[in-house]
Every structure is written in structure tokens, then in C-alpha cells.
Amino acid sequence: MVLSKTFSQSDVSVHSTFASRYVRDSLPRFKVPENSIPKEAAYQIINDELMLDGNPRLNLASFVTTWMEPECDKLIMDAINKNYVDMDEYPVTTELQNRCVNMIGHLFNAPLGDGEAAVGVGTVGSSEAIMLAGLAFKRKWQNKMKSLGKPCDKPNIVTGANVQVCWEKFARYFEVELKEVKLRDGYYVMDPEKAVEMVDENTICVAAILGSTLNGEFEDVKQLNDLLMKKNQETGWDTPIHVDAASGGFIAPFLYPELEWDFRLPLVKSINVSGHKYGLVYAGIGWVIWRNKEDLPEELIFHINYLGADQPTFTLNFSKGSSQVIAQYYQLIRLGYEVIK
Numbered sequence: 001m002v003l004s005k006t007f008s009q010s011d012v013s014v015h016s017t018f019a020s021r022y023v024r025d026s027l028p029r030f031k032v033p034e035n036s037i038p039k040e041a042a043y044q045i046i047n048d049e050l051m052l053d054g055n056p057r058l059n060l061a062s063f064v065t066t067w068m069e070p071e072c073d074k075l076i077m078d079a080i081n082k083n084y085v086d087m088d089e090y091p092v093t094t095e096l097q098n099r100c101v102n103m104i105g106h107l108f109n110a111p112l113g114d115g116e117a118a119v120g121v122g123t124v125g126s127s128e129a130i131m132l133a134g135l136a137f138k139r140k141w142q143n144k145m146k147s148l149g150k151p152c153d154k155p156n157i158v159t160g161a162n163v164q165v166c167w168e169k170f171a172r173y174f175e176v177e178l179k180e181v182k183l184r185d186g187y188y189v190m191d192p193e194k195a196v197e198m199v200d201e202n203t204i205c206v207a208a209i210l211g212s213t214l215n216g217e218f219e220d221v222k223q224l225n226d227l228l229m230k231k232n233q234e235t236g237w238d239t240p241i242h243v244d245a246a247s248g249g250f251i252a253p254f255l256y257p258e259l260e261w262d263f264r265l266p267l268v269k270s271i272n273v274s275g276h277k278y279g280l281v282y283a284g285i286g287w288v289i290w291r292n293k294e295d296l297p298e299e300l301i302f303h304i305n306y307l308g309a310d311q312p313t314f315t316l317n318f319s320k321g322s323s324q325v326i327a328q329y330y331q332l333i334r335l336g337y338e339v340i341k
């Protein structure tokens with residue numbers, strides 16, 4: 001929680017039954033203790049308290065990975081002290097992230113020429129990925145409206161009412177109106193026809209979900225693309241599509257390779273996927289891939305050189321761990337692409 005709750009007097013200390021051989025006094029719960037304690041005591045107290053958490057391996061609530069192979073656990077622990085953003089110090093980790101971006105770009109059929117690099121970035125999860133994709137759409141749309149001499153202060157996004165909360169967050173944090181297509185009895189995903197009807201000149205993108213959070217159902221991105229192409233032709237607009245493939249992005253390419261939902265569809269300009277869901281990595285990794293570099297406005301990319309060389313970044317945070325990037329690379333090369341028939 002960002003905001004903590006108030007507490008009663010009886011809650012003020014942490015009891016340490018099994019650490020009592022190291023410490024006599026209980027610890028204050030919400031204030032930094034006056035004195036240090038032995039490391040064994042700190043471990044015992046925290047370990048005992050954490051026993052009251054559920055067992056992650058039994059947690060099916062959020063389809064986030066809770067088990068990885070011991071070899072990968074070792075790679076994770078070996079990299080636990082590497083700050084991802086220090087790219088000059090850890091160039092190999094940066095290289096592994098770039099390989100992942102390219103592998104995922106190819107998996108999603110990005111139209112890449114020979115030797116052309118995919119455009120994308122590793123994020124903390126799909127939520128950060130969606131914020132970045134949304135910002136790119138907003139900026140592109142604003143630039144276009146300005147160049148046409150039209151107002152650009154009322155952007156909107158069209159989605160189904162089944163979107164995950166991160167879209168609502170994006171809309172509120174970055175001041176974009178969320179126009180939600182209502183669901184109806186027996187139809188629990190976004191209806192492409194209704195979505196396209198709701199598109200207007202201020203729509204920065206239509207977001208389709210590949211794997212609705214509520215029931216796992218894939219939205220019909222192909223139909224959405226076809227209807228939107230038609231509307232774009234009629235109106236002269238160029239409203240694009242984002243695919244929120246948080247869970248489906250690592251399922252569809254393997255189980256349904258013929259299904260057209262990705263960059264094979266011309267209006268799909270960006271796609272996010274959660275590495276920590278069916279990318280089979282522990283919590284803390286997502287990816288956003290753009291169709292090509294024109295879809296990511298250059299002015300959103302920051303160039304930092306704190307550590308020597310120029311490093312382009314487009315993320316919401318600065319420092320973060322490296323382990324999840326390495327673990328994603330492990331899963332991609334370990335499992336390879338074998339379509340289940």
C-alpha cells in the first residue's frame with residue numbers, strides 16, 4: 001500500500017518469540033528501533049512473521065510466475081546487486097535486454113528489415129509498458145493536431161469496460177479521457193463495432209486486450225483493425241491500435257500462430273506483454289514493443305550520460321534490478337520456439 005493505515009496501541013511492537021535467544025525487547029513496529037540487533041535475530045524475526053503470508057506456489061490469483069528453475073534462480077541471485085540503469089557498467093545486461101526486445105519483436109511479427117533492430121523496452125510490468133505506449137500515442141496525436149492547427153487538449157482512448165486498472169490509471173495520471181465500450185450479457189469483451197463507432201478525431205488509440213483479465217478471452221483485433229481501416233479511410237484520420245497482450249502475448253504466438261492479432265495488422269502500432277505472466281519470470285518484468293521507430297516520438301527518449309557514454313532511456317523510473325531481464329532471456333533461450341501441435 002502507498003498509504004499505511006492508522007494503528008492501535010496494541011499494534012506498536014513486533015513480538016519475537018523464537019528470536020528471544022538473541023534479543024530481549026520486542027521491536028517497535030512503526031519506528032526505527034533505537035539500537036541494532038544481531039543479524040540472526042533480524043532474520044528470525046522477519047522469517048517468522050513472513051510465515052503468515054500465503055505460499056506463492058499455491059497462489060493462482062494473478063497468473064504471475066511463482067517458480068523458476070534453480071539454474072535461473074542462481075542467475076537471479078548473482079545479479080541481484082546490479083542496477084539495470086548503469087548500462088555502461090553492465091553492458092552485457094543491456095545487451096540481453098536488447099536481445100529480448102528483438103526476440104519479442106520478431107515473435108509479434110514486427111516488420112523488421114534485414115539487420116534492423118526492434119524498437120522496445122523492458123519495463124517493471126505491463127502497467128509501466130502501457131503508460132509508455134499511451135504516452136507515445138498521446139504525443140504523436142498532439143504533434144499531428146498541432147501541425148493541423150487543431151486543438152489538442154481533449155485526447156481520448158477507446159477501450160472495453162473490461163480493461164485492467166492500469167488503463168484507468170494511465171487515463172487519470174496523464175489526463176486522457178477513457179471511453180469505455182460497455183459489456184453486455186453474454187459478451188464480456190470489447191465489441192469492435194461499438195469501439196469503432198466511439199472513435200473520433202481526438203482518439204489517440206483504441207486499446208484491444210489479448211487475454212481479458214476477467215475471463216482470459218481474446219478480443220477480435222483483426223476485426224477491429226479492418227473496421228478501423230475503413231473508418232480511417234472515410235474520415236481521413238489515422239487512429240491506431242494498441243494491443244494489451246499482458247497475458248496473451250506469450251500464449252498466442254505459440255498456441256495460435258495463425259491468429260492475426262499483432263504487427264501483421266497494419267494499425268497495430270504497439271504491444272505490451274508481461275514477462276512475469278506467461279513469459280514465466282518472477283514478478284517485476286514487462287515489455288513494450290513499437291511497430292517501428294516512427295511510432296515512438298523522439299522527444300520522449302531521454303539521453304543520459306552520467307556514467308560516460310550516451311544512453312537513451314524511455315522508462316518511468318530510473319534505477320531498477322537487472323535480474324528479471326536476465327531471467328527473461330534465460331526463459332527465451334531455454335524454452336525456444338516449439339509450437340505445440
Ligand SMILES: Cc1ncc(COP(=O)(O)O)c(C=O)c1O
Pocket residue numbers: 124125126127128164166209211212213244246247274285286
Ligand atoms: C490485460 C492486462 N493488462 C495489464 C495488466 C497489468 O499487468 P502488470 O501486472 O504486468 O503490470 C494485467 C494484469 O493482470 C492484465 O491482465
